[in-house]
Amino acid sequence: MSDIFRKALMEDAARINVPQMTWKQVKQGHRRARGKADWKRRLLVYASAAALVIIVIGGLGFVSPVMSKALQKVPIIGELYWSDNPKLSQYASEPDLSVTDKGITFSVQKIYYDGKRLNMLYAIQVPEGYIPAPDVQLKILLDIDNKVQLNGKPLWDYSGFKILGASSTDSLVSKNMYGGYLSYHLASDQTIPQDSVLTIPVKQIGMVKGDWTLSVPVSGTAINSGAETMFPQNASTSYDGMTLTVSKVIKGPVYTDITMQLRQGLRADGKPVSKTSLLEDFGLPMEFRILDTNHQVIKLSSPKVNDQHFKEVGNEKIWDFTIECKTPSSDVKAIVIEPILMVLYEKGVTEGNCPTMPQLAVTVPLN
Structure with missing residues (x-):
């Protein structure tokens, strides 16, 4: 009976589609769509494992x-x-x-x-x-x-x-x-x-x-006593009229919080200097992914963007925010934060995944 139950759960899990972030998901403005899909898959997979352990209890x-x-x-x-x-x-x-x-x-x-x-x-x-x-x-x-x-x-x-x-x-x-x-x-x-x-x-x-x-x-x-706070120097990258900067890193034993700022220059008429169009409908116009210094994706859960604040000062638009990610293993001495542009879905025009922006990626030391 337990084998049948496990097989059914595993088949259900296999049928769940867990896509990368697509244009349609961005249009919906639901930043956690991928995480929830991942969670559903994990829930079914681990539920099957749990069933093997406690099937006897369930029968009793x-x-x-x-x-x-x-x-x-x-x-x-x-x-x-x-x-x-x-x-x-x-x-x-x-x-x-x-x-x-x-x-x-x-x-x-x-x-x-x-x-x-x-x-x-x-x-x-x-x-x-x-x-x-x-x-x-x-x-x-x-x-x-x-x-x-x-x-x-x-x-x-x-x-x-x-x-x-x-x-x-x-x-x-x-x-x-x-x-x-x-x-x-x-x-x-x-x-x-x-x-x-x-x-x-x-x-x-x-x-x-x-x-x-x-x-x-x-x-x-106890947890915070093991946290390390760093203020990285020159952790900033500029491209196409935009600047992405890391000002503070709090590396805890479980989570790492990275304080960041995105600046976009404006022309005299108030329009952006950059040729890249930023979608501001959902707040910060970017998501991010975490890479190692060889620009390979580190297997961490998708970083979360928190504490967003926007202001327009003089000839600049400024977004202040914090990225939360799981703390990498101790052998990772630095990470690269690479932006993913938020773009509205348009049928027949914007298909596939949202584009990354490696030209604006920032390297962040972790020690």
Whole structure:
């Protein structure tokens, strides 16, 4: 039975198309389309692996407290959601906290917090006979993005901390076990506590109402103590009336944050000096990819652009922003940040992938 289940999942995963960033995706203005496609593929692949481990538990139905404790030591949830970043799991804390109400157990398995990023893995055990919600929109068991608090202050725009993004999802990993992921990215232009208490007020799981509230201590002190801050000299490239500059690099054990600026000169009539047309409909008119000094793509997840700010000063347009990427291995002494132009899709004119701009690439030292 497990072989059949695994084969079906693997066949489904193989049918999922995971394209590179295309013109049509750019037109939609959805910067994370590729990441979500990758995530879907990984979820199916690791779900099949998880099924092999816990198919027996799924067949038994009810998960006993002893089995529950043993199951928490199996990194199924982490494999599902953190498989592409082993360091994230390595530096995460394991609070081993859980609460049970109405026969449902909610537990926090791992938390990563560095003062800017908060990632949490959780598990939900449901009793035998649990019936999922019929509405597909309600099948995600937890809807807590805008309810979680840090030191009593909501992690949500306009009512608490300023965040750049939040996401949550969960999925069935066995007959009676759901695994979930919750993440936040906090804006850097605010005071964020390094040591705090995370409060997760859960009042409903699926269609069942109850109280599964948990308070979890979190700290970014240990992680940030291992971070290295650099201010690279002459990390700037100019081409076609544009200049791309790196002013600061914070290299942590898990993530690296690179502070950058893009400048575009303007003529007296206010039009750009450059011949290259920049699409400004979605904010910063570029995405980026990370290369090594031999201009080969480093196998990191797609870098994220954060903390965007735009201004027009005198005869220049200026974009300030930060790039976040996974920290490369210690043998990588420098990386090259290469722009990818954002261009609107036009049928019959702009087909294929968005063009890279190697002439404006910047080399960034990491030590």
